Amino acid sequence: MINANILLVVSLAYVVLLFAVAFWADRRAEAGRSTWLRSPLIYTLSLSVYCTAWTFYGAVGFAARSGLEFITIYLGPTLVVVGWWWILRKLVRIGKAQRITSIADLLSSRYGKSNLVGAIVTILAVVGTTPYIALQLQSVTLSFEAFNQVSPAASGGGVRNTALWVAAGLALFTILFGTRNLDVNERHHGVVTAIAIEAIVKLFALISVGVFVVWFVADGPADIQQRIDASAISQFDVDGSRWMGLTFLAAAAFICLPRMFHVTVVENEDEKNLEMASWAFPLYLGAMSLFVIPIAVVGLELLPADANPDLFVLTVPLSQGADGLALLSFLGGFSSATSMVIVAALALATMVSNNIVMPLYLRSRAGDGATISGDVRNVVLFSRRVAIVAILTLGYLYYSVSGGSRALSAIGLISFAGVAQVLPALLGALFWRGGTRTGAAAGLITGFTLWAFTLLLPNLAGQSAWFGPIMDNGLFGLAMLRPEALLGVTALDPLVHAIFWTMLLNTLAYIIGSVSSFPTPLERLQSVEFVNAFDQQSSPKGWSQSRAEAEDLLVMAQRIIGGRETQRLFAAQAQTQGKDGYLPDITPAFIETLEKRLAGSVGAATAHAMMAQIVGGSSVSVEDLIAVADETAQMMEYSNQLEIKSTELERTARQLRDANQKLTALSVQKDAFLSQISHELRTPMTSIRAFSEILREGELSVFEQKRYSSIIHDEARRLTRLLDDLLDLAVLENGQVSLNIEVDAIGDILDRSIAAVAKKDTKLDIKRRRIAERIKVQTDVDRLSQVFINLIANAQKYCDADAPVLHIEVSQVGADVIVDFIDNGSGIDSPQQAVIFEKFSRLSDHQRAGGAGLGLAICREIVSKLGGTIRYLPGHDGAAFRVTVPKALALAAQ
Amino acid sequence: MKPPAKLLFLERNTYRRRRIGDAIKMLPILGVILFLLPLLWGSRQEPALTSITGLYIFCVWGGLVIGLLVLTRLRGKSAAPPESDSWTNPQDPTQ
Structure with missing residues (x-):
């Protein structure tokens, strides 16, 4: 029989092991031999911090109460991770580019490095996480008690204060390994490695219990299937809205939970790690949930009806006398609880120190400007340590006040719904450039308030008589405002009802707030950096040229990220600028880099505010x-x-x-x-x-x-x-010609031209279409007729057909009149076509030339004076010229 | 000059990588549909069985894992050497 003392010794030994692992990993990382610690496997295992004691114990309880519905809690994260390409990849990319330290920091950075948004998210996260921490403490206590019930004689005073001791121990661990130094990358190798170990322990424990149940208690899978079919949860009759609502909620929580954000984004060493996690983490989740139904069914069968199904993982092995397995299972549950609390406390402490304490500290020192004395790092670290203790104290208080009697899963889901309120602002931050600080704050506050009203209040109503009337009659006695039936919506399950209303109104407030407000320049810059995170083009810098002294910046940066690191950064920057020494020129690009580096330690908003104090005034104006x-x-x-x-x-x-x-x-x-x-x-x-x-x-x-x-x-x-x-x-x-503008029909001009030419020779047969020639033109008729004469004379001279025929075709296109002269001779070769209009050009046959080769050159000059063109028209059997003149020559054209 | 951003024609490898990326993007959508499918099973009088539904869900789960495993491996295989990859395609393939 295992008594409390053995339990204590085993848990203590386990805790010492964790400390040792964390210590070793930190040492290794410091020595620069951390390649193994950065492997995708460790990353994937660290994601398992999603599987808390709630998952370890509560999933079986959930399954014993409502069958397969429990699996939605795993399906949500599975879908998110399988869909890493959509959201997680971008989150990780932005997290690296902007040196994000927490989810509050991400939203604060995106919405114009706003303290307001960061503080709201921090408060929301603390309120949403506290019950969850209480839940972990409760589960550890319950598991201790489970052993005690089996061996009541061993009960001692130590067990009663289990929760307190666990809380204290975890606070110590978190402070030791989470706030040992102020890391510029906010990465904690020790913590992550310890969590990876815990991930293996809890998976191994749960699978061991599952194997025990399936192959030792029952007779293998077939028997288990029969038992499932015969049990109270044999039927899959889940409510569709709950199935979808819970899957959505779990997916949202996976992205928004501070601890999940911490391990997924902040502790991420390499974007490629996501690639392996994308299939390995769903595999892990699947393995975690594979034996939940069998354990639940066997537990329902074996144990008395009043047994707490949340503890089946422990009590089933205990009832079968498998003490060793029960101990392993206890360690699994202990691992789940501790890893969650450690990461949650670390993430929350970072948020509290960066988004609440530091802004207040800076404000209290606002008058001192750049000359703040002392090492800011100590302030940050101290505030984090205090925050860790405070958060665990809060969790412990919540646990002892609430009495820890309710079903675990209820608290878990309420907590999920609370942190999921960040989702609209987060998705907006990633994909919508129009989202503004006002919108984000409005959405967060709306969602948070509604969450408190529709979920937290009914949950508290069970313990306090104050809230009874509101539950029954609604706020202010208005039936429309009953917490679980807003606007008379009664058909939905209370949880789905809350998800529906909070998400709807949260998103609505976010959109309305964003659309109706105007973002600051910094918000607009950041929105580009976030939404277009994958474009590698550098965006416009947030800082304008500044007259700050490099030395001031060096002094300030040393106080935040430490002397050595700062000097290295400054020297590297100076070197890229082609300078010697430690003081680079203060260019906007340098300020940007430095700010990001500082943001990695104290958060975007604080870093920005500190830079602004030195660099002076607001960083960027609309004019900039x-x-x-x-x-x-x-x-x-x-x-x-x-x-x-x-x-x-x-x-x-x-x-x-x-x-x-x-x-x-x-x-x-x-x-x-x-x-x-x-x-x-x-x-x-x-x-x-x-x-x-x-x-x-x-x-x-x-x-x-x-x-x-x-x-x-x-x-x-x-x-x-x-x-x-x-x-x-x-x-x-020379353009010295004066035109004599008259109006005449083309036909008449042609008549005169032909008459002028015809007396010399009669061999040429001229074919015309009189109807088309009625077009009247307003131009210098004599000059135009000179052109016509020239063309007709050319046809007479050069057309070498036996029976020469000249077609004259007149047509009108738009405001132009076109006159084509097409004969049936051998035409002009294309090399010649290019030069026939030039002066002195003449076809090779000199013998037949009557003139000096100036005719066509003159024609071209005349037509261009008349505002038209004359071109050789290729593509005909014989030579073809096209004269185009405007129908009415504007006098101004002269 | 214009940034050499969007290339119309890509090397075979880069093209393959992008299409595999597309396939990876489609997987969660497929997952959502398949995970919602059990809601349409059974009737009021005769609901679907937990055991059968559970088995189905784990099969889909396994399918997704294997699908991603295969796709990410393929993507890794068709990857050009990093330098030349980033040189021929400075932009992110999906943006």
């Missing part, structure tokens, strides 16, 4: 933000311009290449032209000179005289025409 935004905008503008310029350059280069080609072609053409024009000029000149010499010598017949002088005349005319053309072109090019 705008300046930063301007800078960014300028950068973007600049890069845009660069991009535009580079494409422009590319385009220009291409144009230059084209131009070069054209120039080369033209140069060839020009050479040809020069020889041509000198030939053109010289030929008539030569004949004029020759014939005029003949005339001067006299002795010619009248006929000869006539003939020679008419040759001279013709040649002179040819020269004149050539010079006219050159002159005309020069005038047009």
Whole structure:
């Protein structure tokens, strides 16, 4: 038989083992050999702090009362961890980037490093966790008593104060290993390793009891199945809303519980650890819950009806005389309770010191500014130690006042619902940039108040007559305001009712508060940092350029994170800035880094406030933000311009290449032209000179005289025409031409042009469509007709078909008139097309050229003066030109 | 110049990693549906049995664990060396 003394010795020995493990792990970490301590396995096991004594003992009790419903408490966390990619990954990333120390710190940091939000969350967490700590103390006491009932003779005075001793011991452990030093990363290797050991102990204990029940009490799985089917909980008739509500609640609690946040985010060494935890932790939870139903069923069968089902894990082995197993099971329960209390106390103490004590301390010293004397670290550590003691005292008081008689699971769920009030603000912090401090505070306060009203008050009503009337008649006697039937909602289970209303109104208050308020610049900066946590681009810095002295900052930082660490940080910063020594330039980036490092020790809000005291005033103003935004905008503008310029350059280069080609072609053409024009000029000149010499010598017949002088005349005319053309072109090019605007139909202009050309030659067949030519144009009709004449004359000269045909097609597109001249000759080769409108260009066949190759160049100048274009129209059998002129030439265009 | 953020075409490995990430994201949704399924079982007169339902839930549980185990392993396998990975893809794959 195991008596209380043996129990005490065993538990003490176990506690000593934990101390030793924690001590060893801390030493190892200090020596820098902590790789093994950072393994994903340790991380996964540390997550098991979710499984408290409530889980260890209470799950079986829960199952004995309502069957499979207990499993929802595990399904929620399982789903959260399986869905790590959605929420946990982001939480861990932000936790690292912002050096978050607790869940209160996270919300405070996100909502503009606000003390208000941090304090609300801290109070909420303390109120929500205290009953839970009481629950752990109660379960340890109950388990002691369970042994006592079996061996009443051994009962002694020590057992009665079990809870007190346990609380004291845990406070000592937490203070020793949780507040030994003020770690910049807020990581506690000793605590985490001890918790990992405890995780193994409790899993091993529960599975041992399960194996014992299934294979030693019963005859294996088949027998157990029969027993389950024959038991009072054989039917799966859970209420759907409870099933969903509890799963949701457990999932929410897994994220929001201060201790869970601490092990998941704050103690996380490496984001990759999550990857293993994502499958290993659900496996752990599954193993923890695998034997719960069998133990419950066998317990219901074996033990008397008045036995407390919460203790089946202990009493079933005891009733079978398996004392060793019972002892193991006791240690499992003890482990569950202690690990929860240690981490919860540590997390809460961090929150209290960073979000309540430090802001008050700073405020009380506000006048001193940067010259606060003394080491701030001592204040922080001392406040944490006091907070740990206070929290455990609170838990103990709650336990002794409440009497510890109710079902464990009831308190657990109330506690869950309390901390779950953080969820809307937390999810908003991660995913909604519009969430503001006002909204977060409104949501938290609303949810918290409602939680107290709908869950805590009915729970207390059982013990106090004061609350009876409110329970029955509602607040202020209004039936609509009954705590368990708000607005007359009676169809829901009280717990689901509370979850429904608190979550609904909490979220509503958060959204309304956020939408109707305006965030400070710092809030907006932080919202970007949080919501876009995965973008690696650095966001605008929160600090503007400051005139603070590096030495002041060094002095302050030394008081918070210690001399050695500070000097290392400052020296490293100075080195990255390319400076020697310990004093870097005070750049916004440096201030940002330093603040984050400080935040890792004293929380975001406090660190920010301390920095502000030295750096001066508020860290960032709207003007700063705008300046930063301007800078960014300028950068973007600049890069845009660069991009535009580079494409422009590319385009220009291409144009230059084209131009070069054209120039080369033209140069060839020009050479040809020069020889041509000198030939053109010289030929008539030569004949004029020759014939005029003949005339001067006299002795010619009248006929000869006539003939020679008419040759001279013709040649002179040819020269004149050539010079006219050159002159005309020069005038047009210099823009000295004055237009004579008239209105006329295209058809009439064409008639005149054809008449002017036709007398020279009649071989060309011109095809027109008279109906289309009725369009009237307002332009310089003579000039336009000059263009037409040129084009028609070209067709006459160059169209080499046997039966040359020229199609003239007139059409109107928008405000423009288009006249196409298309013949059926062999057309113009594409290399030539590029240069035909250039001066001096002429198709290779010089023989047939009547002019000097200026015709099309003149045409182009004229049409452009008329506000239109003339282009070669490729894709036709013969040569095709398209003249486009505006229907009405605006006079201003001159 | 524009930040070289969103690449349209990825290396085969990176692409595979992202799709595995997608699959991991879908698992909890599948889990929710499967865990809610027992609520639709049985009738008022003849509710489902605890033993059968329990077995089903543990099977789903195991399925999720194995699914995640396989997916995370696959993801690890298709991982490029860290430097080159971060070089080719400075942005987070899911954002």
